[in-house]
Amino acid sequence: MPMKSKRIVFLADMQSFFASIEKAANPSLRDKPVVVAGDPERRSGVVLAACPLAKAYGVTTAEALWQAQQKCRHLVVVKPRMETYLRASLQITRIFESFTDLVEPYSIDEQFLDVTGSVSLFGDAWRMAEAIRERVRLETGVICRIGIGENKVLAKMACDNFAKKREQGIFWLKTEELGETLWPLPVEKLFGVGSRMKRHLHLMGIYRIGQLAQMPPAVLTRRWGVNGEILWRTARGIDDSPVSPKTHDMQKGIGHHMTLPRDFHTAREIKVVLLELCEEVCRRSRSKGLMGSVASVGCRGADLDAASGFWRQLKLAEPTNDAMTLYQAVCRLFERHWQHTPVRSVGVHLGQLVEDSVCQLNLFEDKERQRSLAYVMDHIRAKYGNDAILRAVSLLPAGQARERARKIGGHYK
Numbered sequence: 001m002p003m004k005s006k007r008i009v010f011l012a013d014m015q016s017f018f019a020s021i022e023k024a025a026n027p028s029l030r031d032k033p034v035v036v037a038g039d040p041e042r043r044s045g046v047v048l049a050a051c052p053l054a055k056a057y058g059v060t061t062a063e064a065l066w067q068a069q070q071k072c073r074h075l076v077v078v079k080p081r082m083e084t085y086l087r088a089s090l091q092i093t094r095i096f097e098s099f100t101d102l103v104e105p106y107s108i109d110e111q112f113l114d115v116t117g118s119v120s121l122f123g124d125a126w127r128m129a130e131a132i133r134e135r136v137r138l139e140t141g142v143i144c145r146i147g148i149g150e151n152k153v154l155a156k157m158a159c160d161n162f163a164k165k166r167e168q169g170i171f172w173l174k175t176e177e178l179g180e181t182l183w184p185l186p187v188e189k190l191f192g193v194g195s196r197m198k199r200h201l202h203l204m205g206i207y208r209i210g211q212l213a214q215m216p217p218a219v220l221t222r223r224w225g226v227n228g229e230i231l232w233r234t235a236r237g238i239d240d241s242p243v244s245p246k247t248h249d250m251q252k253g254i255g256h257h258m259t260l261p262r263d264f265h266t267a268r269e270i271k272v273v274l275l276e277l278c279e280e281v282c283r284r285s286r287s288k289g290l291m292g293s294v295a296s297v298g299c300r301g302a303d304l305d306a307a308s309g310f311w312r313q314l315k316l317a318e319p320t321n322d323a324m325t326l327y328q329a330v331c332r333l334f335e336r337h338w339q340h341t342p343v344r345s346v347g348v349h350l351g352q353l354v355e356d357s358v359c360q361l362n363l364f365e366d367k368e369r370q371r372s373l374a375y376v377m378d379h380i381r382a383k384y385g386n387d388a389i390l391r392a393v394s395l396l397p398a399g400q401a402r403e404r405a406r407k408i409g410g411h412y413k
Helices: 017-025 065-071 082-097 125-140 152-161 195-203 209-213 217-224 226-235 267-287 323-337 367-384
Strands: 009-014 034-037 047-050 076-078 103-107 110-114 144-149 170-172 253-264 290-300 310-320 343-355
Touching (some): 009 082, 017 034, 047 065, 082 125, 125 170, 209 226, 267 290, 267 323, 267 367, 310 323, 310 343
Parallel strands (some): 144 170
Antiparallel strands (some): 009 110, 034 047, 253 343, 290 310, 290 343
């Protein structure tokens, strides 16, 4: 029986994506240290992206804007334009799809490509990666780094640990060479190992990826269950998951979370935001033809770095995507678990999703009328904007719907 050929997978990462888009759109910024950051007056002054020139001053992603400005006094701050970045991301996806039909978005600036079936058309994997980088640069002005491996986890680690640090922006992480390339790296460089897991592994005497790879998997599974085996497999470059364009099609739940512009102290204020969140969650559920039977609500206190707040869920009597039905359940949960402390962050989630093609009728409610009304409102909002129809409570000082209508993913369009 002939041996099965190895897959060839790319992980393409866009360098300083948001900042690169801004520099491409404004040539006067080319030689200036640029960051894309939110509005500090609304507590969103966090660096979302920093160009290489800004990083040379020590500016890092996710740090407070005032800290970045202290490091670089002549820093150029550009407010985010999320619609522009989303369009650029889709444009890059179309470029990738001209090389292979197996493209899986991993984030707005990272995408997996399985090029096993098309690499021979471009000579070899390395030349194909070079061709992709050149197309992206010419058409968008963005520099693309590419990690190559025989699976997704190797491609991801090839990009993060090696391609990003090389001038050519490409690195091929081969399974047979892990002992010389990946294994000598600190264990925190392993995909999936965060600061907490790093501390646990250090307590076990594991400081290098190679040490983790040589551990008996049974030791890791006894401590962390299936996650222990995943860590061991990742350290050895084992990953059977396919690159699939439909990976994100099936959702387990739909939720919406937001950080408030100030502390909310009263139940009346918080419930205004809860209703708005329920409206958004149910609108998104209806747009996908789904409804859910588990309602969840959570909040955090004013100190986002401290462990505070709660997250609780409730099984509904029947699946729903009706905002008021979800809101009533969410309010019951919130009233039961809120300890009357200031709230700065709040979220709502609808889980156990099913198709909304079947609805349980009720003698005491006209559900079909409610359903039709909700879909008409969705149509109006889709055509004229999310703030075309608002509940009256959203006009109160606590309301956030009008401000959120100007944003995508929490950032201004």
